[in-house]
Amino acid sequence: MGVVTKIISLSFIALGTLIVITYGGAQDPVISFIGMFAGLMLWSIGLALMGAGRTTQVKPPPPTITEIRCDNPDCDFKEIRDFEPGDYILRPMEAHCPKCQGSLTIYGIYVVLEQEEKSTI
Amino acid sequence: MQFGNASEISWIINLAFFAFILIFSLYGAKIQMWQWLKQIEAGLIELKRMAIESRQRAIDTFKEYGRSEEEVATELDRWLDYFLIYPVDLDPAGILQRLDHLLDERRDRYREFVTQLAPEAGPELAQNLENTLEVAQVLSLVFRIVRHYYLLGKKTGSQILIMQIHMQMPELLRIARAYFEAIDAFADGKPIGDGVGPLVVTRFAREYGATPDQYVHDVSREVGYYRVEFEGRTVFAVRATGPGGTVGKPGVAVKRLVEENKGAISRIITVDAALKLEGEELGRISEGTGAAIGDPGPEKHAIEQTATDHDIAIEAIVVKEDEAAAVGVMRKRILDSVPEVINRVKSAIRERTKPGDKVILAGIGNTIGIGL
Known part of the structure; x- marks a missing residue:
């Protein structure tokens, strides 16, 4: 949405609010009706302008994680680090397990989203 | 008559109302x-x-x-x-x-x-x-x-x-x-959610002693298999060659394996990612009958036709994902579903085949970032 559209829509809303406040509560029921009607009309025009062309904010993607595990089934060594180019799942690593000196393999490469979608129904 | 007279104002209101309706x-x-x-x-x-x-x-x-x-x-x-x-x-x-x-x-x-x-x-x-x-x-x-x-x-x-x-x-x-x-x-070159099929097949094959060197390359275009023994059955664990991004031609590979093992294949199991319904949990596992493969047609047809011609039972195990998860970097939940899928594959083979049978386990999907 452009700056001009934003200013115009906010002006409509502000003017509508002003009219509702000034005339909406008038003693004379006719003036009050016209004030409310005109004010709400301006409000709806301003909101319609604001809604048109609205874009949603896109969040940056979460970092990709590489999980390395020891191949020895009795060893629970696990290393988690950021993804590096050349990593792939089941890639044997050159380094050895610091716990048991066994071989290491990339177990998984993945992202963890802050909030995974969960249905309430 | 002064402005503000009730009849005059009501005339204005009426006019405004009709103008509003008209506009x-x-x-x-x-x-x-x-x-x-x-x-x-x-x-x-x-x-x-x-x-x-x-x-x-x-x-x-x-x-x-x-x-x-x-x-x-x-x-x-x-x-x-x-x-x-x-x-x-x-x-x-x-x-x-x-x-x-x-x-x-x-x-x-x-x-x-x-x-x-x-x-x-x-x-x-x-x-x-x-x-x-x-x-x-x-x-x-x-x-x-x-x-x-x-x-x-x-x-x-x-x-x-x-x-x-x-x-x-x-x-x-x-x-x-x-x-x-x-x-x-x-x-x-990061693995994507669609690669869960090949990942399951490779993990299964490795659990039963297969190594990257034992992978038989190019049984069809960019698709090969591991031959592993599982509780007396011979399993042909089929997947596309990785870790480059390809889906290959798994349907043709299944057809060739069935033809090479004349009459000996008793079951075809396909593992793939499937689109989840809104409200379903990401990484949920479902089982069914048929070929789980989302190609434009020829590969699925090859599997179905081969199974029909040779009267081979065919079943599918799928991991539910949405589009974003299927084409995006693999989510943790999908990776976490792999051991359970392997358990279901094992149950399917144990319960629905006999020792001595030959089974094709086909992991369908893009192998980007998934090594042999």
Whole structure:
């Protein structure tokens, strides 16, 4: 949405609010009706302008994680680090397990989203 | 008579009321069209941004492998318009063979283009570059199609065109965003959610002693298998060759394995990612009957026809994902579902085959970032 559209829509809303406040509560029921009607009309025009062309904010993607595990089934060594180019799942690593000196393999490469979608129904 | 007289004011109110009715009955649709057009425009701006940024990402990736940025940009723009004409369906006889042939030709052209544009890329990197190119192409196509309908609607003032594109815009944006977020995965060679099938098959094969050296390459185009023994049964664990990004031709591989083992295959099990329904949990596992494979037709047909011709039982195990998870970097939940899928594969083999039987376990999906 452009700056001009934003200013115009906010002006409509502000003017509508002003009219509702000034005339909406008038003693004379006719003036009050016209004030409310005109004010709400301006409000709806301003909101319609604001809604048109609205874009949603896109969040940056979460970092990709590489999980390395020891191949020895009795060893629970696990290393988690950021993804590096050349990593792939089941890639044997050159380094050895610091716990048991066994071989290491990339177990998984993945992202963890802050909030995974969960249905309430 | 003074202004403010009740009858005068009521006359003004009546006039305003009728003017309001008249304006909205005559121009209501036009006001609404204007609002829809503005919303489509906002979506188009986002689609354009994604198309431009994905093109630039593709250029940045390709230029690393032997050609200048200008050369890559010129060639890539020519390639973004590349199309496939689907075979005529007025005479459906043999349509799958014709489609298969066209898809093979298309793959060859892609391979040729990538080799020309990135001469220093190895075969696995070339596969990833092919995938990167496809994503840039999809985003460019979506943007151009939506822009076409937007401009056409505006030009003709057709409410139905504008309304249709306005209604479809949220879904189009959702799919485009999924592909846009996936381009980094393809360019960097990260595993994607669709690769869960090959991952399951490889983990299963490794559990029973298979090594990358034992993988039998190219039983069909870019697809091979491990032969493993599982509780007295012989399992042919079929998957596309990785860690480059390819899905290969698993249907043809299954057909050849069945023909090579005349009458000995008793069951075909396919493992793949499947689209989840809204509200379903990501990574949920489901089982069913049939071939779980989402190709345009020829590969699925090959599996179904082979199973029917040789009277082989066929079953599917799928991991539920949405589009964004299927084409984006693999989510933790999908990775966590792998051990459970392997357990279900084992149960299926134990319960529905006998010792001595031969079984085909086919992991369907893109093998990007998944080693042998």
